[in-house]
Amino acid sequence: MASILIVGAGGVGSVVAHKCAQIPGVFETITLASRTQHKCDAIAESVLARTGRTVHTAQVDADDVSAMAALIRRTRPTVVANLALPYQDLHIMDACLDAGVHYLDTANYEPLDTAEFEYHWQWAYQERFKKACLMAILGSGFDPGVTSVFTQWALKHHFDEIHELDILDCNAGNHGLPFATNFNPEINIREITARGRYYEAGKWIETDPLSVYRDFEFPDGIGKKRIYLLYHEELESLAKFIPHLNRARFWMTFSDNYLKHLEVLKNVGMTRIDPVSFQGQQIVPIQFLKALLPDPASLGPLTKGKTCIGCWIKGVRNGQSKGYCVYNICDHESCYREVGSQAISYTTGVPAMIGSMLLCTGQWCGAGVFNLEQLNPDPFMEQLKLHGLPWVEKLL
Numbered sequence: 001m002a003s004i005l006i007v008g009a010g011g012v013g014s015v016v017a018h019k020c021a022q023i024p025g026v027f028e029t030i031t032l033a034s035r036t037q038h039k040c041d042a043i044a045e046s047v048l049a050r051t052g053r054t055v056h057t058a059q060v061d062a063d064d065v066s067a068m069a070a071l072i073r074r075t076r077p078t079v080v081a082n083l084a085l086p087y088q089d090l091h092i093m094d095a096c097l098d099a100g101v102h103y104l105d106t107a108n109y110e111p112l113d114t115a116e117f118e119y120h121w122q123w124a125y126q127e128r129f130k131k132a133c134l135m136a137i138l139g140s141g142f143d144p145g146v147t148s149v150f151t152q153w154a155l156k157h158h159f160d161e162i163h164e165l166d167i168l169d170c171n172a173g174n175h176g177l178p179f180a181t182n183f184n185p186e187i188n189i190r191e192i193t194a195r196g197r198y199y200e201a202g203k204w205i206e207t208d209p210l211s212v213y214r215d216f217e218f219p220d221g222i223g224k225k226r227i228y229l230l231y232h233e234e235l236e237s238l239a240k241f242i243p244h245l246n247r248a249r250f251w252m253t254f255s256d257n258y259l260k261h262l263e264v265l266k267n268v269g270m271t272r273i274d275p276v277s278f279q280g281q282q283i284v285p286i287q288f289l290k291a292l293l294p295d296p297a298s299l300g301p302l303t304k305g306k307t308c309i310g311c312w313i314k315g316v317r318n319g320q321s322k323g324y325c326v327y328n329i330c331d332h333e334s335c336y337r338e339v340g341s342q343a344i345s346y347t348t349g350v351p352a353m354i355g356s357m358l359l360c361t362g363q364w365c366g367a368g369v370f371n372l373e374q375l376n377p378d379p380f381m382e383q384l385k386l387h388g389l390p391w392v393e394k395l396l
Contacts, residue, residue, distance in 0.1 A: 001028035002360035005075050005101075007062055007092060008083030009034035010184065011297040011341050012106065012141075014043045015349025016081055016356075018339040019387060021053035026357050031075045033058040034084075046340055062088040068095035078360045079104055081352055086187060087112045093125055093136060102134050102359055106141030106352050107187070108233045112273075117191065117233045123369060130368040137364070138371050140355030141348040142309055142328075143169055143250070144234035145372055146384065150311045150326045150391070151238060153377040158324050158393075161244040164314040167232065170253040171344060172222045173305035173332045179261040180294040182303075182344035186286050189271050192262065197231035198249040199239040210259070216251070218308045219392070220329045227251035237371040244315075265289065296345065303332040303342040312396070323396030328389050338388065347389065354383045 004027050006016050013032065020027040030047075032040045032055050040057035047055045060071050062084045072080060072095055082092045082105040089109035096103040109121045122138055129136045139145050147167045155162050171182060181188040196207035212229035232250035239248055254262075265271050270289045275282040310327020328347070335346035355372070358364040363379045372380070384391055 002026060002078035003029035003076065004031070004356055004360070005072060005077035005080045006030065006032045006083060007034070007060070007068075007080060008085075009036060009039035009043055010083065011300075011345030012183070012349045012352065013083040014046070014297065015339050015341050015345050016083060016352050017043050017047050017055050018050060019350055019353040020356070021047045021051040021055065022387075023353075023357065024053065026360060029056070029075075029077075031056040031058060031077065033060045033071060035059065035061055050339070063091050065091050065094045065098065068092060069098040072096065072099035072101050077101055079356050081105075081356050083349075083352065085184070086110045090121060093122065096134065096136070097125075097128055097132055100132065100134065103129075103136040104140050104352065104355050104359065105138060106145060106348055108139060108144070110190075117194070117231060119233065119236050119371070126369045133367045135359060135364070135366055136369040137355050137359060137375075138369060139234060139237070140352050140372060142351055143167060143232060144237070145348075145351045145355070146328070146389070147309065147311055148234050148238060148372040149377045149380045151242060151313070152373040152375075153381055154311065154313050154324060154326060155242065156377060159313070159315040159317050159322060162242055162313055162315040163244060163246045165238065165242075165245060165248045166312040167234070167248075167250045168216065168218075168227060168308070168310060168312060168327075169251065170218050170222060170225055170227070170308040171305075172218070172225065172253070173303045173307065173343060175299045175302040175342075177294060177299075177302065179258065180299060181296060182299065182342065183296050183348070185290040185293045185296070189262070189265075189286060189289070190273060191232075192230065192254075193266060193271050194231060196229045197235070198229060198247070199235055199245070200247040210254075219327070220306065220308065222306060222308055225253045227253055234371075238373060241371060241373050297341065300332075300336040300340055300342045300345075303336070306331050307343045307347060309347060310391075314396075324393065325396055326391055326393040328384070328391050330389065335388075350384070350387055350389050351380075354380055354387060357383065
């Protein structure tokens, strides 16, 4: 049996702690650490009430590599599941190398002072992890994560070549609040207000933020929604690791209400990521905005409706053109009943648990740094069905 150290006590960290506790045959010991001890303790109480399992808690500053490494040595986990902020990825990777422990995260590193969503900083750790005989799994959430597994699954079982990939992320849920983000507001708003980008014919094509959109009919009664082209980090790794891929795009839905609020906030400077002087001190507007907005972890009891996330793919099989899609439908209220979180946290947390489980059980193994599309998709796809994220596949 294995042990896991979960870093980050937000909505996703809570889901991972609850889901790990449901599998005592794999995760014998669970430790949850964060900068804020009382958040860890509250999650541990919920896990104990729901599963009867004990989650150990600890306080740590994930930016402090020495403190992180000391905590890893003290708790002796098989893997560190990094669910902290993307700014902290490299510090936690350094701590894992220092302490000799495997690493997993759900989002790529990005610098604090510029909205760049690229893997090259983490790919640069390839030789260090390889030399240490350690595995680092990057992007084991839903998107990135499951969408990468979906793509590799499709290539392995349904296509000889994939030529076109559209990743669609629809949150058709409603929390009833005037404005709130379903995951960390700072990360969410940085991502949405950045320039769009997609891959085509070996080149990256940029677009103005949210300037490319179309209507799409989603399955399972969700219906027609407007989807907007964004840049998302899995496009970078998929373009690198999926051969013959000619075009890859990422799309996400937003309500008119959400976009109007975002427009106003941007116009008044509240989405800025650079420091400004206020009453003798430096503050970052988007970080101040984060403090004002509802905590995404608080949205669980409020949110109703469903999410739909998946891949719509075109390619060739046996010399014939083929269209195919694979997607998951997740219900916000069902997620809340199970683990006390809404579906956005759930769809990210469950894949993080599965990636950790496959690493701990040896079904995924290797030395170096890996994106999910580089790994065998079959055991991951099977575990999705068993742990709350069943998937549907259809010919188009």
